[in-house]
Amino acid sequence: xxxxxxxxxxxxxxxxxxxxxxxxxxxxxxxxxxxxxxxxxxxxxxxxxxxxxxxxxxxxxxxxxxxxxxxxxxxxxxxxxxxxxxxxxxxxxxxxxxxxx
Ligand SMILES: [Zn+2]
Ligand SMILES: [Zn+2]
Numbered sequence: 550x551x552x553x554x555x556x557x558x559x560x561x562x563x564x565x566x567x568x569x570x571x572x573x574x575x576x577x578x579x580x581x582x583x584x585x586x587x588x589x590x591x592x593x594x595x596x597x598x599x600x601x602x603x604x605x606x607x608x609x610x611x612x613x614x615x616x617x618x619x620x621x622x623x624x625x626x627x628x629x630x631x632x633x634x635x636x637x638x639x640x641x642x643x644x645x646x647x648x649x650x
Contacts, residue, residue, distance in 0.1 A: 558633055614636075
């Protein structure tokens with residue numbers, strides 16, 4: 550049975566739910582690139598990797614999107630500027646299988 554948890558932005562204008570059952574296939578990914586640092590105002594961004602179909606917007610407010618690099622969209626609230634979703638078209642480096650060393 551699917552289990553969904555809810556979340557939202559700072560002002561509550563953006564709400565979403567994420568499916569956690571089965572658990573996301575990868576552990577949270579930490580990114581220290583300059584774009585994440587500037588976008589989030591922090592030394593790093595930490596992202597929970599889920600399939601697109603496992604994240605559903607539940608609010609009616611229009612979501613803002615910024616393409617920070619080709620094909621990669623940062624979703625944020627236009628009112629409070631909270632970024633709550635990073636939509637990547639490429640696999641994140643830490644998620645690919647590597648040959649045994
Ligand atoms: Zn907001
Ligand atoms: Zn980054």
